[in-house]
Amino acid sequence: MASRTKVIAVAGVLLALALIAPLSNSFVILLITRGLILAILAMSLDILLGFTGLPSLGQAAYLGMGAYLTAILATKFNFGLGWSFWVVILLGILLGAATAAFFGLFAIRASGVYFLMITLALGQCVWGLAYRWNSMTGGDNGINLPGRPAFAIQLSSDVAYFYVVFGFFVISLLMLYILVQSPFGRSLEGIREREVRMRTLGYNTWLHKYLAFVIAGGFGGLAGVLWAHANGHVSPEDVVLTTSVDALLMVVLGGSGTLVGGAIGAGVVLFLREYLSTLVAWWQYVLGGVYILTILYLPDGLMGLSARVRRWGIAFAKPEDEKETGSLAR
Amino acid sequence: MAVKSAMVIAGSFAIGMGVTAMGARADEIRIGFIAPITGPFAQAGKDMVNGWEMYSDEIKNDFAGATIKFILEDDQAKPPVGVLKAEKLIRQDKVHIIIGGVLASTGYALAPVSTREKTVYIAPVAAADDLTQREADKYPYFVRTGWTSSQPTHPFGEWACEQGYKRIVAIAADYAFGYETVGGFQRTFEECGGKIIQKIWPPLGTIDFGPFIPTIKQDADAIFTLMVGPMSLQFPKQLAAAGNKKPVIGGGTSYDEFTLPSMGDEVIGHVSVLQYSAALDTPKNAAFVTKYREKYGKVPSYFSETTYTTGLMIHAVLKQSGGKWPGTEEFVKLISDVKVDAVRGPVSLDDMRNPVHNIYVKRVEKKKMFGYDKEELWNTVIKTYPNVSQFWKFGKAEFLKQPVYSRDFPPCKFCE
Numbered sequence: 001m002a003s004r005t006k007v008i009a010v011a012g013v014l015l016a017l018a019l020i021a022p023l024s025n026s027f028v029i030l031l032i033t034r035g036l037i038l039a040i041l042a043m044s045l046d047i048l049l050g051f052t053g054l055p056s057l058g059q060a061a062y063l064g065m066g067a068y069l070t071a072i073l074a075t076k077f078n079f080g081l082g083w084s085f086w087v088v089i090l091l092g093i094l095l096g097a098a099t100a101a102f103f104g105l106f107a108i109r110a111s112g113v114y115f116l117m118i119t120l121a122l123g124q125c126v127w128g129l130a131y132r133w134n135s136m137t138g139g140d141n142g143i144n145l146p147g148r149p150a151f152a153i154q155l156s157s158d159v160a161y162f163y164v165v166f167g168f169f170v171i172s173l174l175m176l177y178i179l180v181q182s183p184f185g186r187s188l189e190g191i192r193e194r195e196v197r198m199r200t201l202g203y204n205t206w207l208h209k210y211l212a213f214v215i216a217g218g219f220g221g222l223a224g225v226l227w228a229h230a231n232g233h234v235s236p237e238d239v240v241l242t243t244s245v246d247a248l249l250m251v252v253l254g255g256s257g258t259l260v261g262g263a264i265g266a267g268v269v270l271f272l273r274e275y276l277s278t279l280v281a282w283w284q285y286v287l288g289g290v291y292i293l294t295i296l297y298l299p300d301g302l303m304g305l306s307a308r309v310r311r312w313g314i315a316f317a318k319p320e321d322e323k324e325t326g327s328l329a330r
Numbered sequence: 331m332a333v334k335s336a337m338v339i340a341g342s343f344a345i346g347m348g349v350t351a352m353g354a355r356a357d358e359i360r361i362g363f364i365a366p367i368t369g370p371f372a373q374a375g376k377d378m379v380n381g382w383e384m385y386s387d388e389i390k391n392d393f394a395g396a397t398i399k400f401i402l403e404d405d406q407a408k409p410p411v412g413v414l415k416a417e418k419l420i421r422q423d424k425v426h427i428i429i430g431g432v433l434a435s436t437g438y439a440l441a442p443v444s445t446r447e448k449t450v451y452i453a454p455v456a457a458a459d460d461l462t463q464r465e466a467d468k469y470p471y472f473v474r475t476g477w478t479s480s481q482p483t484h485p486f487g488e489w490a491c492e493q494g495y496k497r498i499v500a501i502a503a504d505y506a507f508g509y510e511t512v513g514g515f516q517r518t519f520e521e522c523g524g525k526i527i528q529k530i531w532p533p534l535g536t537i538d539f540g541p542f543i544p545t546i547k548q549d550a551d552a553i554f555t556l557m558v559g560p561m562s563l564q565f566p567k568q569l570a571a572a573g574n575k576k577p578v579i580g581g582g583t584s585y586d587e588f589t590l591p592s593m594g595d596e597v598i599g600h601v602s603v604l605q606y607s608a609a610l611d612t613p614k615n616a617a618f619v620t621k622y623r624e625k626y627g628k629v630p631s632y633f634s635e636t637t638y639t640t641g642l643m644i645h646a647v648l649k650q651s652g653g654k655w656p657g658t659e660e661f662v663k664l665i666s667d668v669k670v671d672a673v674r675g676p677v678s679l680d681d682m683r684n685p686v687h688n689i690y691v692k693r694v695e696k697k698k699m700f701g702y703d704k705e706e707l708w709n710t711v712i713k714t715y716p717n718v719s720q721f722w723k724f725g726k727a728e729f730l731k732q733p734v735y736s737r738d739f740p741p742c743k744f745c746e
Contacts, residue, residue, distance in 0.1 A: 027421035034414075131533075132504075134737055140505035140534065141438045141458070142409060147446075232446065233439045235409045278403065278418055284368075 010173075010260055018166055022159045030230070033162045035270040036169040037226045042250040042262030043176055044219035049248065050257030051180055052212045053192030055116050058103070058123030059247045062217045064130060064239030065099050066092035066224020071143040071234040072136060078146075085149035089168075089225050096221015097214050099126075104213040108206060111195075123244050130236040142235030145228060155229065165226050169263075172219055176259055179215070188212055189257075253294050255301025264302050357655045359648070360399045362419030364412055364430030364440070367404035370535060370559050371432050373588050374633045375404070378430065378455065380626050381634035385641030393645050395653025401425060407432050409439035416440050420447045426655055427452060429640060432633075434458035434479065434507040441469040450661055452644075454636040457481075459510045460734045462684035462720060471658055473665055473683045475640040477605055477720075479507050480514025480735055482582060482689045484722035485715040486603040487518025489691050490579065495519075495551040497527045497744075501542065501565075502556035502581075504531035506736075511556045511581045513735020516742075518722065525744035526554075531737070537564045543572045547746065555580035562589045570596035577601070585694055587631035590707045593694075597707065600694045605685075606632040606674040607692045609699055609708035616700050618673045629706075632674075639672040646670055680719050682726075689715040 021032050041063055048054040069092055073079040080088035103122045110118050130137045137143065148155035155161045179185050190198045191205050199205050228234050246269060254265030272290065276283040298304055363382065365375035379402060391397050401423050405412035412431055419425045420443070427450045431437050437456025444451035450471050453461065457479040461472055490498065498519065502508035508531065516526045528547050532539060537560055546553065553576050557565050562584045569578065578597075582604025585597065608619055608629045618638070622630040630638075647656070647664045656664060662683070669678040675688040692709035699708050721729040733739050 025422060027418050030414075030417055030421070139737075140433075141435045144438065144442045231410060231413055232442060233410065233413050235435065235439065237408045237410050274414060274418075278415075278422075281367075281404075 006260075014170060018163075021162055021166075026158055029158045029162050031270060031274055033158070033165050033230050034227075034274075035267050036162075036165050036263075037223050037230055038247070038250065038270060039263035039266040040169055040172045040226070041220055041223040041247050042254070042266045043172060043259050044216040044223070045247045046251045046256055046259055046262040047176060047179070047188075047212055047216045047219075049251050050255075050259075050261070051185060051192060052188045052209055054111070054209065054213070055248065056107075056119040056213075056216070057116050057241070057244050057248065058107075058119035058121075058126075059216070059220055060239050060241070060243035061103070061123040061126035062096040062099060062220025063224040063227060063243065064126050065095050066221035066226075067228040067234045067238055068130060068137060068143070068224075069095050069221075070225045070228035071145055074145050074228075075143055081146065081149045083151045085151065085155075089222065092221040092225035093218045094221070096224065097218035100214045100217020100220070101210075103217075104210045108210050108213060120241065120244070123239075124241065127236055127239045127241070130239050137236070140236060142233055142237075145232050145234070147232070148229050161229065165230070168222065168226060172222065173259065173263070176219070180259065184208070184211075192257075249291065251301075253291065253301055255303030258301070258303040261301050261303040268302070357396045357653060358399055359393070359396050359427070359655055360401065360423060360425040361644075362416070362423060362425035362428045362430075363400060363402045364405045364415050364419070364428060364436075365402070366407040366432055367402070369406040369408075371407040374432050374455070374559065374586075374631070375407075377588055377631045377633035378432075378637045380622070381630065381637035382429070382641055384622060384625060384634070385638045385645075389645065393653065394649040394651075396648050396655070398644075405431070405436065407436065409433070409435045412436045413439050413443055416443045416451075417447075420449050426450065426658075427644070427661075429454060429637070431456040433505075434510070435505065437461055438506070441465075441472050444471045445469050448658055450658055452640055454640045455633060457510070458506055459720070462680075462682045464730060464734060466682045471662055473662060473679070475643055475677075475685060476636045477687075478684055479510035479581075480517075481684075481718060481720045481722075482603040482605060483511050483515035484518050485689050485718055486579070486691065487515045487520075487524070488522055489603070489713060490515070490519050490552070490554075491522035491524055493552075493577075495524060495577075497525050497547075497550050498552050498554050498579075499528040499530070499546050499550040500526055500554045500556075501530040501532065501546065502554075503534045503536075503558050503561060504737075505534045507558065508534075508556050509737050510735040512554070513740060514722075515554060515581075516740050517735075520740070520743070526742060527744050527746050529742055529745065532561075534558070534561075536561055539565055539568045543569060543574075546574075550576060552577040552579055555584050557581075557584040562586060563592060566597045566600065567594060570594075579603075582606075582632065582692075585692070585709060586633075587629045587709070588633070590694070590709065591629065593707060595696065597694045598696055601691060601712070602694075602709065603689060603691050604632055604709075605687050605689055606635045607690050607709040607711050609692070609710050610674070610690065611711065612675075614671075615673050619700055635673050639670065639674065639677060642670050642672060643668050643677075676717070680721075682720070684720045686717050686719045689718045691715075 045059045048056045070088055107118045153160050187208055195205050250265030250269050251262045255261030272287045365378045366372050367375050403415040405415050416428055429452045431440050432455050434456055437453050437458045441461055453474045454476045457477050459478045462474050500512045502512045530542050532542050579601045582602050585602045587608045646668045650664055666679050677685050677687045680686050690711045691713040693712050695710045696705050696707055
């Protein structure tokens with residue numbers, strides 16, 4: 001029952017977003033579009049962190065793969081600027097998944113801090129590739145895309161592009177939701193809770209973790225393709241460690257193991273960083289403060305807020321209740 | 331009676347005030363300024379803001395009747411952040427002009443935004459060659475008031491030949507600005523008979539040169555360096571500690587005025603090249619340095635001079651348009667014809683909207699200047715190449731035929 005209310009609430013928020021976003025000013029639309037893309041990345045990471053218990057510090061690598069693929073195809077082969085955009089989307093997902101499939105061979109062996117370190121190192125490899133392979137990636141300069149794709153609709157219009165990204169976000173959310181509700185998703189949670197027990201029960205935990213890693217990579221690749229066209233520019237700075245850390249923070253901030261939490265975290269971080277920074281110079285303190293407060297008081301992230309408030313409410317209300325019952329008895 | 335007449339006088343005075351205020355109400359021109367205020371390049375960003383502010387304060391923000399609304403955004407010297415900030419400035423603040431960007435890569439990232447959004451983009455620092463060369467057609471609203479990376483090192487190559495250097499090792503930051511600076515130097519140096527025998531590329535932001543310094547070939551006559559930001563401080567220190575006795579020459583950013591005061595005596599005698607030096611011995615510069623120092627407590631760097639000059643050039647355009655915003659295309663046309671007598675010397679733009687200006691070869695010396703009573707390090711000008719264009723002596727058509735300078739161009743024919 002509670003889960004049904006949650007689903008309805010999420011659907012309501014999404015509907016409101018789809019209706020309100022096009023009415024806001026053109027810079028805000030751009031921010032929301034970026035926020036949705038980062039939300040896809042954060043949700044893909046949540047599959048690893050929240051559901052499988054694998055803290056990956058290399059999620060930016062898949063974003064980078066997708067983004068560079070899009071940029072290179074567009075500039076070198078003039079591909080992906082018409083209907084072929086959809087092919088690029090598919091290729092981006094496949095490349096992200098393939099990269100993860102390769103990286104997973106090294107990373108899945110490890111767990112805990114070692115997993116963190118290996119994914120960090122692998123992520124930096126992709127950054128190194130982007131930074132040093134000048135002839136392909138333009139090195140430090142990055143690549144400027146010629147423009148957004150145009151087919152039946154002109155994606156150069158920010159509103160049109162917002163709806164495309166919005167569509168992909170909703171599909172990703174649905175697919176990932178189905179995934180975590182499926183028996184496979186349940187087994188991932190089992191691995192998170194106690195891997196040895198799952199193994200004893202006869203599950204091939206390595207394979208389960210590997211598959212989760214590959215799926216997360218695929219969604220990361222999708223986010224990358226969308227990211228490249230949102231900015232019109234791809235730079236090694238997009239693939240840098242900070243992007244991975246940001247994704248991790250978004251998930252933790254929003255609430256890991258909730259999917260929607262990642263999206264909320266992405267929205268909050270983006271808003272604080274990109275919007276607040278244009279208003280006040282001390283925005284970094286606000287961001288830092290939010291992180292610290294969340295970790296101290298909301299270990300379940302913002303998604304855990306309502307439950308926590310309810311608990312506080314009960315704690316406060318208790319003496320009141322007793323008084324009331326007392327008065328009634330009298 | 332007296333009260334009444336006083337009221338009349340006061341009233342007419344008020345009306346008069348209102349009228350003059352109305353008459354003076356020309357356009358408000360909004361300028362979006364993008365500079366790193368945090369991160370390793372914050373110092374350069376601060377100098378840029380200071381330079382602009384100083385010009386604007388000097389004329390009391392009266393640009394031929396127009397007032398300029400100055401909106402500052404921090405890009406942390408990261409190109410993607412710069413792009414987003416530019417979008418914000420254009421879409422939300424509706425700015426007429428974007429000024430800024432420090433790194434060449436930021437310039438490359440911002441130029442397409444200016445085309446896409448049909449907004450003037452002025453680069454006072456970002457020196458990526460192709461923005462005003464092979465790709466200039468793509469960016470019709472792009473104007474440079476700074477320089478191209480290879481512009482100062484073209485004459486510098488010839489200067490190196492004159493010093494009798496035959497074999498030089500280049501060690502430069504591993505990004506476009508480094509490649510283009512070294513490329514320009516290599517081309518002219520090798521054309522007059524010199525040889526670049528080795529190129530070393532430490533990554534941008536390197537502060538430990540331990541792995542690189544020992545690989546420098548010992549039989550070279552001199553070392554050419556191109557460092558930026560915090561790198562410039564560390565490299566000469568570690569080079570001296572490694573016992574280097576060779577002459578050191580380099581691009582201007584290796585000895586920027588904002589790092590020079592923190593450098594030790596080991597840099598005395600090093601020679602670099604740029605379109606500005608705080609030690610330029612002209613009355614105009616003496617006044618600029620003194621005033622700047624009074625206001626901000628430090629010597630101006632070329633970052634300050636270039637935004638100061640940008641203010642001067644925008645002012646010149648607005649004088650012609652009578653304090654009105656002339657429109658994006660017209661603005662670009664007007665500024666292309668502007669000739670100013672700037673602090674760095676005479677500045678005009680060529681037909682690809684890149685400055686033609688003097689290039690100064692400078693030697694670091696410890697001395698007293700402009701009446702300051704302490705001995706300090708100054709970039710003393712030892713040779714001036716007047717009115718240097720980005721194409722040097724090659725001619726535009728011939729120059730544009732060659733590819734842009736890169737890691738592999740010109741090829742290192744004499745590398746051993």
